[in-house]
Amino acid sequence: MTQQPYLSVKNLSKHFKPAAFSRGPVVKALQDISFDIPRGQVVGLVGESGSGKTTIGRSVLRLIEPTSGEVKLDGVDITTLSGDQLRQQRRKMQYIFQDPFASLSPRMTIGQVLTEGLDIQGIGTRAERRARAEKALAAVELPVDAFDRYAHEFSGGQRQRVGIARALTLDPEFIVADEPVSALDVSIQAQVINLLRDLQVRLGLTMLFISHDLAVVEYICDTVIVLYLGRIMEIAPAADLYARPSHPYTRALLSAIPSPDPAVRQQRQILTGDIPSPANPPSGCVFRTRCRFATEACAAGVPALREVAPGHARACILDDIL
Amino acid sequence: MDAPILDISGLRTVFRIGGADIAAVQDMELTIAAGETVALVGESGSGKSVTSLSVMGLLPKRVGRIAEGRVMLSRKSGEVVDLAAMPDERLREVRGNDIGMVFQEPMTSLNPVYTVGEQIAEPIRIHLGKSHREAAADAVRLLADVGIPDPERRAQQYPHELSGGMRQRVTIAMALACDPKMLIADEPTTALDVTIQAQILDLLQKLQRERGMGILFVTHNLGVVAEIADRVVVMYAGRIVESGPVAEVFAHPRHPYTKGLLRSVPRLGQAVELKRSGTPLPTIAGNVPSLRNLPPGCAFANRCEYAIEACNAAVPPLFAATPTQKSRCIRWQEL
Numbered sequence: 001m002t003q004q005p006y007l008s009v010k011n012l013s014k015h016f017k018p019a020a021f022s023r024g025p026v027v028k029a030l031q032d033i034s035f036d037i038p039r040g041q042v043v044g045l046v047g048e049s050g051s052g053k054t055t056i057g058r059s060v061l062r063l064i065e066p067t068s069g070e071v072k073l074d075g076v077d078i079t080t081l082s083g084d085q086l087r088q089q090r091r092k093m094q095y096i097f098q099d100p101f102a103s104l105s106p107r108m109t110i111g112q113v114l115t116e117g118l119d120i121q122g123i124g125t126r127a128e129r130r131a132r133a134e135k136a137l138a139a140v141e142l143p144v145d146a147f148d149r150y151a152h153e154f155s156g157g158q159r160q161r162v163g164i165a166r167a168l169t170l171d172p173e174f175i176v177a178d179e180p181v182s183a184l185d186v187s188i189q190a191q192v193i194n195l196l197r198d199l200q201v202r203l204g205l206t207m208l209f210i211s212h213d214l215a216v217v218e219y220i221c222d223t224v225i226v227l228y229l230g231r232i233m234e235i236a237p238a239a240d241l242y243a244r245p246s247h248p249y250t251r252a253l254l255s256a257i258p259s260p261d262p263a264v265r266q267q268r269q270i271l272t273g274d275i276p277s278p279a280n281p282p283s284g285c286v287f288r289t290r291c292r293f294a295t296e297a298c299a300a301g302v303p304a305l306r307e308v309a310p311g312h313a314r315a316c317i318l319d320d321i322l
Numbered sequence: 323m324d325a326p327i328l329d330i331s332g333l334r335t336v337f338r339i340g341g342a343d344i345a346a347v348q349d350m351e352l353t354i355a356a357g358e359t360v361a362l363v364g365e366s367g368s369g370k371s372v373t374s375l376s377v378m379g380l381l382p383k384r385v386g387r388i389a390e391g392r393v394m395l396s397r398k399s400g401e402v403v404d405l406a407a408m409p410d411e412r413l414r415e416v417r418g419n420d421i422g423m424v425f426q427e428p429m430t431s432l433n434p435v436y437t438v439g440e441q442i443a444e445p446i447r448i449h450l451g452k453s454h455r456e457a458a459a460d461a462v463r464l465l466a467d468v469g470i471p472d473p474e475r476r477a478q479q480y481p482h483e484l485s486g487g488m489r490q491r492v493t494i495a496m497a498l499a500c501d502p503k504m505l506i507a508d509e510p511t512t513a514l515d516v517t518i519q520a521q522i523l524d525l526l527q528k529l530q531r532e533r534g535m536g537i538l539f540v541t542h543n544l545g546v547v548a549e550i551a552d553r554v555v556v557m558y559a560g561r562i563v564e565s566g567p568v569a570e571v572f573a574h575p576r577h578p579y580t581k582g583l584l585r586s587v588p589r590l591g592q593a594v595e596l597k598r599s600g601t602p603l604p605t606i607a608g609n610v611p612s613l614r615n616l617p618p619g620c621a622f623a624n625r626c627e628y629a630i631e632a633c634n635a636a637v638p639p640l641f642a643a644t645p646t647q648k649s650r651c652i653r654w655q656e657l
Contacts, residue, residue, distance in 0.1 A: 048515035049486075155609050156366070185365035186542065187606035190586040194602040212515070219593035219603055239594040256520040258545030260587045262569050270524055271517045274485040 004075060005036035006206040007060065007174060012069035014055050025279040029055045030230045032302075033069070037223075042200060042207040044217035044238070046253075047227035050278050053210045055230075057176045060208060061093050062086060073174060091121055094167035098179035100159030104151040110137075110162055111147040117170050136165040140195060157188035164196065168203075175200075178210045193220055214254060218242060223311070226250045229278055229286040232305060236312040247314040249287045285316070293318055325396060326353040327503050327536040328377065333391035333406070335369075335376045343389070344613050346372040348560050349640075350391065354536040356503065361539045361551035361568070367610055368557040370540045374508045377538070378423055379405060379413040395420060398503055419449040422497030422535075426509040428489035431496075432481040438465075438492045439477030445499045464495040469525055487518035491525065498529065505530075508540040523550055544587050548572060556580050559611055559621035562640060566647030576649035576657050578626045582606040620651070628653050 012033040018024030030052045037043045045053040059066045062078050071078050078089055094117075097103035104113055114133035118124060124132065134144050140161040151159055160180060167175055177196065181189040197220050200207055211217045217224055217238070224241045226234040226249065234247040245251045255269045271290045276282055285303050288294040297317060305313040333350035336343040347369040354360045362370045375381050377393055393405040397420045405413065417423070425431045433441060442464055443457035452460065458477070465473035468491040481489055490510060497505060507526065511519040527550060530537055539551060547554050548568060555565040556579065564577040575581040585604040596603060608625040617623065619634035626633070632652060640648045643655075651657070 048517065157609060185610070186544070187365060187583060187586050188609070190588070190603040190605040191607075194605060197597075197602075213588075215588035215590050215593075218588065218590065219597055242591040242594065252517060254590060256516045257590060258520075258523070258543065258549040260544040260548050260572070260584065260589065262548040262572050268520055268524075270520050272521075274487055274518070275515070 003039070006039040006041075006074055007037040007208070008070075008072040009036070009056075009060065010034050010070040010072075012056070012059060012071065013067045014052075014059055014064065015067045027279045028230055028281060029278055030059070030066075033230075033232060035225060035232070035235060037206055037208065039206055040204045041222045042209055042220055044221035044224040045208065045210045045227060046212065046214055046217055046224060048212060048253075048275060050229065050275055051227040052230040052278075053212075053227055054178055056227075057095070057178050057208060057210050061090070061095055061176055063095070087121075091170050092172055093174045093176070094170060094172040096160075096163050096167050096175060096177040096180045099183050100156055100163055101151075101183075103163055104159055106151055109148055109150055110154075113151075113162065114147070114166055114169050117166070121170065123170075132169050133165075136168045139168055139199060140165045155188075156184055157192060160184060160192055161195070164192075164199070168199070172205070174206045174208075176208045176210070179212065180209075181216060182211065182213070189216070196220060213257075214242075215257060226253065229276065229281050231286055231302070232315060233287065234312075234314040235305065236309075240309065240312050244309070244312075246308050246312065247287075247316050248291050248293050248318075250314075252290075326355050326394075327396050328352070328354040328538065329392075329394040330373075330377070331392050331394075333373070333376060333393065334389045335372050335381065335386060336389045337382075337386045339385070339614075342614075345389075346386070346560055346613060347376065350562065351640075352538075352555055352562075352565075354504070354538055356536055357530065357534045358553070359530065359537040359539055359551045361541060361547040361554045362557065363541055363544065363547055363554060364557035365542060365610060367559070367613060369560040370542075370557050371508055372560075373557075374506050374538060374540050377405060378417055378421060378506060379408070379410065380417075395504065398501070415449070418445045418497075418502075419500045420502055420504065422500070422502040422505045424490070424493050424497050424505065424507040424510045426512050428486065428493045428513070429481060431493050432489060434481055437478055437480055438484070438495075442477075442492070442496050442499055445496065449500045460499070461495070464499060465492070467498070467529070468492070468495045469521075470495075486514055487521060490514060490518075490522055494522075494525065494529070498533070501533070503535055504538070505535045506538045506540075509542070510539075511546065512541070512543070519546075526550065544572075544584060556583070559616060560613060561621065561637070561650065562648070563622065563650045564648065565640075566644070570644070570647050574647075574657075576643040576647055576654045577622075577651045578628045578653075578657065579606070579622045581657065582625075582627075628656070 014030040016027040047053050058064045060071055115129045118129045137146055142161050181192050209221055221238045224238050228249050233249045245254055252269055252271045273290050282289050284299040288298040303315045303317045305315045307313045330350055330352040335347040336345050364370045376388055388406045395405055396402050439461045442461035446452050446457040446460050462473045462477050470476050470491055511522050551568050554568045554571050556563050558579050564580045606625055611621055620638055623629040623633040638650050638652045640650050641654055643649045
């Protein structure tokens with residue numbers, strides 16, 4: 001139990017400043033985010049637009065520079081690494097993007113896409129690189145002849161498999177999957193989730209899985225983090241979150257998802273109003289402007305994450321919400 | 323039952339690509355009565371959006387056209403017209419007047435350089451011949467109807483000053499400006515966050531109750547269908563594969579595709595159990611076939627667990643499985 005987590009994020013904040021000479025406000029995309037991922041586990045980040053899920057994913061791989069905070073990957077703080085050291089670390093960490101149409105170059109063959117990372121890292125001979133790419137294609141259940149073909153020859157689901165294969169060629173330990181199935185049709189979504197789950201278990205990958213859809217993260221994640229306006233609202237083991245959602249926002253989010261069962265036209269609890277702008281978030285609890293339980297006390301201070309059950313915490317000052 | 327407001331029969335819409343006509347929609351039939359919501363569901367390339375574009379006469383010029391079929395609309399005046407045979411100039415009298423339209427992306431349906439009040443007032447002036455002053459007053463009233471707080475001030479604002487959910491409310495106000503009997507909503511909540519989606523679905527249901535419109539609701543989300551529709555039409559590769567009342571189709575799908583689709587929708591609280599027992603999520607194997615080379619038989623046969631030799635012989639007709647439910651599967655009785 002004392003094993004150190006594979007990924008450890010502490011007090012991570014990211015503020016986007018307005019462009020030079022423009023007078024826009026500072027956007028506080030992330031505020032004081034802390035969580036761990038134990039080796040070989042999957043943590044899901046769930047939230048609506050502007051909640052900061054993608055900003056966390058990118059900060060964790062240092063694709064963008066965090067404003068403050070610490071990101072330790074396998075014990076190494078990657079926020080302080082220099083260019084060369086960072087490149088060394090990047091071998092272990094990979095990103096799977098949402099849009100399989102935008103993330104693959106139309107001018108490169110699938111083979112070139114798959115071996116580019118190996119070229120940059122200077123790994124293997126030409127033949128070895130090809131062998132690794134073909135192995136990755138097999139792992140995602142694509143035919144080997146895909147190697148010499150172009151992205152446009154494939155469907156959305158197949159392209160997303162290419163995106164996964166690209167992440168696998170470097171034998172990573174850690175993967176950030178950013179909405180990997182959101183652009184896919186329902187019948188294809190489940191195929192890709194099964195594939196990701198299978199690879200994750202087989203290769204012992206540690207994963208950060210980002211999605212706006214609570215129903216999608218349930219199958220693949222061990223732990224789920226619910227974000228709102230750049231802050232963590234609730235963190236819980238997946239089974240626990242669905243069975244016993246504790247934060248008023250999580251409950252509203254779950255009840256807003258339309259059920260595909262007409263018999264349970266459930267009592268929906270509709271949140272009024274819009275998500276406030278992250279440039280000007282409410283004081284205290286960021287959710288209080290839309291929360292039906294909010295009291296004056298909620299505006300006073302930012303609620304700390306309090307544990308309600310083992311591994312299950314929520315950022316809400318109220319004790320007895322129903 | 324009353325005569326339907328919209329009655330589509332034998333619709334075939336083709337796109338001219340590389341010198342050949344490719345059918346994006348075939349053998350389409352659909353009716354919508356006053357006060358009724360019919361959902362058109364399917365995955366990418368199933369023909370659901372092409373069907374709605376065919377009704378509105380908004381197919382891309384020179385590339386897409388209605389090759390066969392009738393699209394009968396009962397106008398506000400009581401006149402019944404065939405939209406499929408109408409010249410473009412006359413269609414313009416119908417669009418936005420007898421048929422309201424709401425699309426997926428509110429920012430692309432709104433003009434960034436006009437205030438939202440002006441944009442809502444425009445169809446009122448053009449179709450109903452009201453003055454600027456009257457139309458502007460109507461616009462403010464419509465904004466209030468769609469639940470926008472402080473409508474006088476909002477009417478003076480530009481689209482970029484509003485949130486995504488507010489913008490979609492504005493496009494709904496525009497669609498309702500001339501009090502149409504028919505509303506076509508093409509993925510109206512797909513670009514919205516789930517808490518905002520719930521607000522918009524609620525609004526559409528309220529407006530329908532108040533106005534008794536027929537709604538054609540195009541979506542890929544089966545949860546949304548269960549929430550909002552009375553009847554559902556499921557499309558695959560350009561054809562209807564199943565249709566019927568939502569409760570019946572969802573409780574007892576009579577086509578293997580509908581069955582597979584309903585099974586592969588992630589349901590809250592159920593995946594945890596599957597994971598515990600090491601069971602993969604249910605899926606439909608394979609991919610949607612290309613419309614360029616559809617098989618001579620059932621288009622779903624290559625992905626279907628019920629497929630037999632006879633499925634490849636010819637495209638099955640729509641069988642009346644029950645008085646209200648139809649299925650394009652030769653083995654529907656075994657499902």
